[in-house]
Amino acid sequence: MTKNLFKPFLISFLAVSLFACSESEPERPLGEYEQGILIMNEGAFGANDGEVFHLNTNTDELKSNIFELENGRPFAGLLQDMILEEDRLYLVANTGKVEIVDARDFKSIGSVTENLDVPRSLVANSDKLFISDYGPYESDFSTPNSYIAVVQSLDGGTVSKKIPVSRKPEDMINAGRYILVAGSEEGKVEVIDAQTEEIFKTIDVEGRPMMFFEANGLVYLYSIASEEVIFYSFHLDNFTLRTTNYYPIVNATGKIAISPEGVAYMLTSSGWPDYQDGVAKLALFDSEIDLDWHNGSGFYGISYDPLLREIYLTNSNGFQGNGTVTVLDEQAIERRTYEVGRGPSGFLFR
Amino acid sequence: MILFVWVLSLFGFQAEQQDTVRLQEIEVNAAVFETFGLGKKQLNWDKAALENYQSRSLSELLQEKSPLFIRQYGPGMLASPNFRGTSAGHTAVFWNGIPINSPSLGQSDLSIIPLAAPDRIDLIFGSDGALLGNEALGGSILLQSQANFQESPTASISQEVGSFGQSATAFQAGFSGEKLAFQTKIYSQKAENDYTFRDLSLPGTPEKTQTHAAFSQKGIQQDIAWRINPSQRLNTSFWYNEADRKIQPPMGSSTQDIQEDQSFRLSLAYLKFWNKSSLEIRSGWVRDDQVFNQSFIQTSSFFLSGDWEGEIGKEWKIRLGSRGTHIQGNLSTYSSTDQRLETYQFIRFSGLNNINLFLNLRQLVVDQKWQPLLPSLGMDWILSPSFSLKASVSKGLKVPTLNDRFWEPGGNPELLPEESWQGETGLRWNKGFFHSELTFFAMDVENWIIWIPKGAIWSPDNIRRVRNTGIEWAGGTEFAMGSTRLKIDLAYNYTQAINQSNSEESPTFWNRQLPYTPVHQAQGGVELIRDGYSFRLSSQYIGQRATTLDHSRIMDAYSLTQLHLNYKKLWLGPVQVPISLRIENLFNKSYQVLYLRPMPGRSIHLNLKIQL
Numbered sequence: 001m002t003k004n005l006f007k008p009f010l011i012s013f014l015a016v017s018l019f020a021c022s023e024s025e026p027e028r029p030l031g032e033y034e035q036g037i038l039i040m041n042e043g044a045f046g047a048n049d050g051e052v053f054h055l056n057t058n059t060d061e062l063k064s065n066i067f068e069l070e071n072g073r074p075f076a077g078l079l080q081d082m083i084l085e086e087d088r089l090y091l092v093a094n095t096g097k098v099e100i101v102d103a104r105d106f107k108s109i110g111s112v113t114e115n116l117d118v119p120r121s122l123v124a125n126s127d128k129l130f131i132s133d134y135g136p137y138e139s140d141f142s143t144p145n146s147y148i149a150v151v152q153s154l155d156g157g158t159v160s161k162k163i164p165v166s167r168k169p170e171d172m173i174n175a176g177r178y179i180l181v182a183g184s185e186e187g188k189v190e191v192i193d194a195q196t197e198e199i200f201k202t203i204d205v206e207g208r209p210m211m212f213f214e215a216n217g218l219v220y221l222y223s224i225a226s227e228e229v230i231f232y233s234f235h236l237d238n239f240t241l242r243t244t245n246y247y248p249i250v251n252a253t254g255k256i257a258i259s260p261e262g263v264a265y266m267l268t269s270s271g272w273p274d275y276q277d278g279v280a281k282l283a284l285f286d287s288e289i290d291l292d293w294h295n296g297s298g299f300y301g302i303s304y305d306p307l308l309r310e311i312y313l314t315n316s317n318g319f320q321g322n323g324t325v326t327v328l329d330e331q332a333i334e335r336r337t338y339e340v341g342r343g344p345s346g347f348l349f350r
Numbered sequence: 351m352i353l354f355v356w357v358l359s360l361f362g363f364q365a366e367q368q369d370t371v372r373l374q375e376i377e378v379n380a381a382v383f384e385t386f387g388l389g390k391k392q393l394n395w396d397k398a399a400l401e402n403y404q405s406r407s408l409s410e411l412l413q414e415k416s417p418l419f420i421r422q423y424g425p426g427m428l429a430s431p432n433f434r435g436t437s438a439g440h441t442a443v444f445w446n447g448i449p450i451n452s453p454s455l456g457q458s459d460l461s462i463i464p465l466a467a468p469d470r471i472d473l474i475f476g477s478d479g480a481l482l483g484n485e486a487l488g489g490s491i492l493l494q495s496q497a498n499f500q501e502s503p504t505a506s507i508s509q510e511v512g513s514f515g516q517s518a519t520a521f522q523a524g525f526s527g528e529k530l531a532f533q534t535k536i537y538s539q540k541a542e543n544d545y546t547f548r549d550l551s552l553p554g555t556p557e558k559t560q561t562h563a564a565f566s567q568k569g570i571q572q573d574i575a576w577r578i579n580p581s582q583r584l585n586t587s588f589w590y591n592e593a594d595r596k597i598q599p600p601m602g603s604s605t606q607d608i609q610e611d612q613s614f615r616l617s618l619a620y621l622k623f624w625n626k627s628s629l630e631i632r633s634g635w636v637r638d639d640q641v642f643n644q645s646f647i648q649t650s651s652f653f654l655s656g657d658w659e660g661e662i663g664k665e666w667k668i669r670l671g672s673r674g675t676h677i678q679g680n681l682s683t684y685s686s687t688d689q690r691l692e693t694y695q696f697i698r699f700s701g702l703n704n705i706n707l708f709l710n711l712r713q714l715v716v717d718q719k720w721q722p723l724l725p726s727l728g729m730d731w732i733l734s735p736s737f738s739l740k741a742s743v744s745k746g747l748k749v750p751t752l753n754d755r756f757w758e759p760g761g762n763p764e765l766l767p768e769e770s771w772q773g774e775t776g777l778r779w780n781k782g783f784f785h786s787e788l789t790f791f792a793m794d795v796e797n798w799i800i801w802i803p804k805g806a807i808w809s810p811d812n813i814r815r816v817r818n819t820g821i822e823w824a825g826g827t828e829f830a831m832g833s834t835r836l837k838i839d840l841a842y843n844y845t846q847a848i849n850q851s852n853s854e855e856s857p858t859f860w861n862r863q864l865p866y867t868p869v870h871q872a873q874g875g876v877e878l879i880r881d882g883y884s885f886r887l888s889s890q891y892i893g894q895r896a897t898t899l900d901h902s903r904i905m906d907a908y909s910l911t912q913l914h915l916n917y918k919k920l921w922l923g924p925v926q927v928p929i930s931l932r933i934e935n936l937f938n939k940s941y942q943v944l945y946l947r948p949m950p951g952r953s954i955h956l957n958l959k960i961q962l
Contacts, residue, residue, distance in 0.1 A: 047897065048551070048602040048946050064902070076551030076602030076946055095603040097551070111553050117604075136606075139644030253806055269805025271759075277805055297804070317856045318802030321865075321900035324856060339858055342898060 031104025033066065037305070037312075038089075038348040040082045041341025043075075044319045048095055050079030051341045052106075062338055067091070067099070070106040075099065082348055085124045088154060089348075092119050098131060100156050110156030116149060123172045123179055125194035128152055130179055132169035133162075143167050148181060150197050161197050165190045173212035173219055175236045182209035182221060189221060189232075191239045201239045206230055210254040215262040215284065218242070222264070224252040229266060231284060247289060249280045255345075257304040257311060261285075263330075265311055267299050279313065279332075294332045301345035310335060314344035382657075383474055383481060383492070386669060386696040388708050389728025389742030391475040391776060391789045391822060400465055402914065402930060405510040405518030405539060405957060408471070408491070409460035414888060414912060416473060417822055417843040417873070418489075420460065421866055422943045424598035425514075425543050425950055426565030429460040434476060434791060435818040435847025435867045436488025437798075440748060440768070444482075445493045446587050446617040448634030451485055453649045453677045453688065456751035458491075462593040462611055466520045466537035467571045468493040475822070476791055477746030477772035479724035480710035483673075483692060487746035487770045487795060488818075495587055497524060497531035497573040505962040512932075512955030515542025515564075526575075533573040540566035543598070547948035548940065551602035560948070562606060563598035567591065581623045589615040600946040612639040627660030630671075645682045649752070652676045665701035670694070683758040690749075691715045704732040716749050721767055738778045746770040750810070754799055760809035768812070770795040776822075786825035793818040813854045816864065820845040837877040845869060849899060859899040866944065868893040868907075882919030888912050897945045908941040910934075926961040 036056045043050030052075070054063045067075040077093025084090075089103040096117060100110040118134035128150055135145035146169050147162035166183035169190075173180050178200060181190040189203040207223035207230050214220070221232040229249045233242040255267040262284040268291075270276040279302065281293035300316040300323065311332075315324045323344040327335045383392075393416060403411050409429035412418045419432040430438030439456040442449060445468070451458050465471075472492040474482065482490050503525035510518040517540055524533040543563035548555050569591035576584040590613070597607035614637045622629040637650040657671030677688035694712040707729045714721040728742025750765040776789035798814035826839035847867045851860040863869060875888030889911040897903045916930040931954070938952040 044898075046600065048600045049897065049903065073550045073555055074946070076600075093602065097602070099553075108553055113552055137643075141643075141645075251805070271805055271807060275804030275807075275809065298802075300803070315856075316803060317859070318800065320800065320802070320855065321859055321898035322856075322902050339856075339900075341902070 031102070033106055034104050034350060036350060038082065038350065039325065039338075039340050039344055040079050040346040040348070041323065042080065042343035042345045043078045044342050045078065047342075048076050048078060049074070049342055050077050050093060051075050052079070052082070052091065053340050055338065062340070064341060066106050067101065070101070071108050079345075080119065081121045082346060083122050083124075084348055084350075085154070088124075090122045090124075090129075092122050092131070094118050094120060094134075098122060098129070098156065100154075110153075112149075112151050112156045112159065115159040115162075118143070119149070120169065121171050123174050124154055125174050125179055126177060127154060128194060128197075129154060129156070130172065130192065130194065131159075132165075132172055132181060134168050143185075146183075148172075148179075148192060163192060163197060163199065165192075165199070166202075170209070171211045173214075175219060175234075175239075178236075178239070180212060180219065180221075180234070180239075182212060182223075184208045184210060187223075189234075203234075203239065203241065205232055205241070208254065211256055213256075213258045215258060215260070220284075222254075222256050222266075224254050226250065229282075231264075245284075245287075247282055247287070249282065249289065249291065252280070255300075255302050257302045259304050259309070260306050265293070265302055265304065267302050269299070279311075294328065300343060303347040303349075305347070305349045307349060312347050314340070316343050319343055381472070381492070381494075382669065382696070383472065385667065386698055386708050386710055387474060387478065387481050388698070388706055388730045389740045390478065390774060391740075391787070391791075393473040393475075395471045397469045400468070400471065402916065402932075403465040404508060404520045404537075405955070406465055407461050408463040408465060408493075411465055411471070412460065412473075414873075414890065417824070417841055417871055418473070419866075419868055419871060419892065420943070422461070422949075423947050424563055425545075426461050426541055426563065426595060427598050427947075430457055431460060431489070431491070432867060433489030434793060434820060435816070435845045435864060436770075436793075436795060439751070440485065440487035440489075440746075440770075440795070442482050442485040442490040443493070444490065445589065445615055446495060446585075446634070447619070447632055447655075448615070448617050448636065448653050449484070449651070450493075450613075450615060450636055452638055452751075453651055454647060454679050454681060454752045456485065456748065456754070459611075461565075462567060462591065462613075463493070464537055464539060464567060464569065464591065466518075466522075466535055466539075467569065467589055467591070468495050470494040475789070476742075476744065476774050477770045477793060478710075478726055478744050479746040480694065480712045480726040480744060481696065483694075483712060484690075484714065485746075485748050487748055487768065488793075495533070495535075495571060495573050495589070496585060497526060497533035497575045499526050499531045499575065499577060500528060501526050501531070506959055508957060508959035510955055510957040512541075513953035514545045514950055516540070516953070516955060518957075529577050531573075531575040533571075535571045536569075538566075538568040540564070543950065545948075545950035545953075547601075547950075549601055550946065560598065560950075562596045564596045565593070566595075567593040583621045583623075585617075585619045585621070587615075587617045589613070591615075598947070601948065602946060607643055608641075609643075610639075610641045613637070624660075627658065630657045630659070631655070632657070646680075647682065648680045650678050665699055667698040667700070669696040677752070679752040679756070681753075681757075684752075684756045684761070686752050686756045688752065689717055706730045710744075714747065714749070721747060721749065722769060736779055736781045739775070740778070741773075741775040743771070743773045746772065750799060754810045760801075760804075760807045762810050765799060765810060766797045766812050768795060768797045768799055783827045783829040784825070785827070787823070789822040791818070791820055791822070811854065813852060815850040815852060816847055817850055818845070818847045834878060834880040837879070838875070840874045841872065843871040845871070856900075862899055862901055863896060865898050866895045868895050870894075870907075882917055884914070884916040884918075886912075886914040888914075892943075903945065905942065905945060908939060910939060910941070911936040924962075926959075928959045928961060930957045930959075931955070932957070 039053040051065045077095040080094040081092040091099040098112040120132045131149040134143040149159045150161040166188040167185035170184045171182045179192045191201040193200040207225035209223045211222045218233045223230040251268045253267045257265040264282045268278045277299040279294040281290040298315040301314040303312045311328045325338045422429040443458040474490045505523040520537040549558040571589040573587045592612045599605040617634045619632040634653040640647040655673035659669040672693040675690040692714040696710045699707045710726045712724040726744030731739045748768040772793035774791040779786045795816045797812035800813045821844045824841040828837045847864040870893030872891040877886040891909040913933040918928045920927045
């Protein structure tokens with residue numbers, strides 16, 4: 001998710017800067033949702049009530065259910081990921097669809113609603129969409145037929161091809177014409193050639209690869225094991241491992257936020273019987289670890305706001321109703337809270 | 351073999367049938383709750399009232415004819431009762447005196463309780479752990495089936511066909527003599543549920559046909575009663591039911607889940623009567639097998655109880671009893687057993703003028719842990735020929751289910767039982783053709799168990815305290831206009847179920863009405879009966895419901911209307927052929943009981959019965 005926060009932020013920031021510096025371009029009024037923070041609320045299993053909230057950071061006004069508000073119908077899905085690609089915002093529902101909205105006004109501009117099973121994330125590459133999907137659950141809840149679905153238009157449409165990959169693919173990241181896929185169950189990183197739509201290479205890694213992110217000009221992979229977390233970086237010219245670093249952080253859940261300076265904030269949960277949740281902090285480039293940076297219960301998602309240098313920590317409140325967002329500064333001091341949607345799990349800072 | 355016996359017996363009794371008058375059983379054996387469950391709101395449907403519902407489920411009956419709100423995930427899908435704002439697991443369900451709620455889930459799916467099986471259904475509102483035992487917090491549903499002595503032989507077969515691929519076949523036969531009575535019911539029901547709905551999850555909200563909601567169910571129930579001698583009797587019943595369902599996904603999902611349920615239920619009761627007392631030894635066995643996709647769940651329960659009931663003088667009636675229960679659960683993630691022992695005493699005193707008082711007590715021990723004592727106290731007071739007053743105070747208890755305690759991962763063996771205290775008072779009025787009943791209740795439920803995510807694991811905890819208060823009114827009239835009888839019935843319920851502040855939940859959840867608990871519900875019906883024809887128009891109103899505890903989404907209120915047309919005097923020679931037509935959702939309303947779970951529009955059902 002962090003990749004999806006940091007990169008779009010940079011794109012938005014650069015785009016705004018370029019427009020600001022160009023005297024010849026006519027000024028275009030900002031769309032209502034081009035400023036502020038988009039809050040991804042996953043929704044509750046069986047209820048399909050995932051939605052997006054918008055926080056206007058100038059007025060502190062929180063607008064709820066903006067997909068339904070702008071499109072006159074509920075999102076009706078469990079919102080797994082939210083990816084900004086230029087003016088298109090892709091809303092990936094793990095209940096089997098991708099909704100595509102104009103990132104400026106949230107009006108629907110397309111969708112992928114057929115031939116998906118459990119989509120998890122998405123990247124756009126070579127004017128196509130690539131959607132990671134667990135594939136159908138077998139009767140024993142295994143997913144032996146995971147795939148990357150290919151859609152030939154950035155505005156959605158039908159799935160033209162399914163590229164088989166290792167079980168339970170999660171996050172993806174672009175590297176030129178190639179796409180790296182985090183295969184979370186079998187410990188693999190598959191490299192897909194976006195033009196030939198085939199697997200170009202497979203890299204074996206340890207743990208459960210969860211998320212890619214960029215820092216210091218490199219692509220990193222965050223992988224979790226029961227007793228440690230592992231950070232990999234890659235050579236993108238030949239797709240080999242560049243660095244592998246292990247850190248003794250136990251019970252990591254896979255949710256992570258990364259600052260532009262490479263400081264990682266990772267959710268942990270002790271499990272039975274104490275069920276103590278926490279946030280561990282790790283400075284990737286000097287290996288400084290704070291295992292108890294923040295503690296509590298009910299933590300569900302985490303993200304980093306690079307503008308105000310704050311950490312957004314969410315609480316699902318047991319999925320019994322709306323969740324809560326607590327904003328912490330880099331010293332873990334609580335700054336403010338918001339009541340947001342059900343199962344808040346991610347953010348897009350614009 | 352059973353069918354063969356019936357065929358022989360029907361031919362054997364054919365000549366006698368024409369001039370034999372059906373007799374009701376002379377020996378009256380009032381249900382325990384009628385004698386000792388005073389001071390409480392009750393509703394019941396007897397065999398005649400259930401006749402028009404034989405092709406349908408308990409869930410449909412309760413939606414149409416009771417003030418309960420039924421949380422239904424689609425037609426034929428999971429349906430659970432909401433008594434007085436409590437949860438599905440706060441309703442005790444009995445069949446012939448034995449509890450049939452799943453020990454692993456702690457609730458029953460009312461969609462797979464077909465009304466082809468029971469002869470009588472009683473609803474008892476509110477907490478009454480002393481009288482009814484575990485799980486009777488919000489209310490209780492009692493199903494009865496029994497073969498009666500000295501009745502004419504009967505046989506009937508009915509066939510119903512309806513919209514959306516619905517069909518139902520029911521066969522029933524019974525014969526009895528002085529010593530033996532038999533009753534057999536065989537039924538089969540199915541529905542494709544291929545109705546259309548507007549899919550809100552897709553761009554343009556296109557109209558789609560439901561493709562994964564097919565339902566089928568079949569079963570057999572056999573009741574045998576043996577009057578050993580004038581003072582001894584043996585009643586036994588066996589009920590097998592199986593249901594196969596394609597689980598309807600919510601809009602926006604395309605899951606293809608399949609669920610198969612099989613239930614075996616056996617009850618055996620020995621009764622011994624003396625002049626002023628009786629002894630009842632009852633045993634029962636319930637086994638539920640469920641396959642959800644490939645995940646297999648099997649639970650079985652064995653019950654053995656002994657009760658003595660007697661009169662002391664003219665004023666006191668006492669019942670003493672004990673029941674032992676052995677429960678075995680084999681689930682995909684755990685196996686577990688549970689041993690329960692409970693003892694109870696019920697006392698009724700009728701020594702005051704026009705006042706009946708009762709005091710009931712029950713003590714339950716679960717796996718050698720003593721549970722809180724369950725008392726209840728109440729009265730019925732006949733104030734005048736027109737007015738009577740009822741009042742009661744009682745406690746209810748629900749032992750955490752097997753899943754609550756042992757599910758891997760997340761089960762919590764340290765859970766406390768959920769407990770409730772309820773007070774209730776009501777005024778009944780009958781005058782001439784009119785009747786009215788107004789009930790007020792107040793209930794506190796503590797240690798309410800909620801499953802919440804703890805890290806990556808969901809686990810139950812005793813979190814909530816909920817205060818339920820409400821008013822229930824029901825009234826109506828019945829009178830004749832010449833040869834036409836007119837019946838009008840009306841009901842209104844006001845229910846508040848407010849989550850109290852607690853340390854575990856967000857303050858935004860405090861002092862809020864529980865999700866999917868309508869504050870307002872109403873229903874009404876008009877029925878005209880003349881010369882074998884009957885016409886009934888009925889309607890129900892379900893008020894707004896919040897989908898979550900913070901009321902961030904409120905679902906619209908809806909009302910549904912049904913039309914029933916029956917003609918009972920069609921004879922083909924010696925065979926009576928009642929015919930009926932039913933239209934559900936008469937005004938073709940688009941509605942959802944639960945969010946994003948579309949329900950069917952108008953449907954038409956034609957039923958033909960051949961009754962010997």
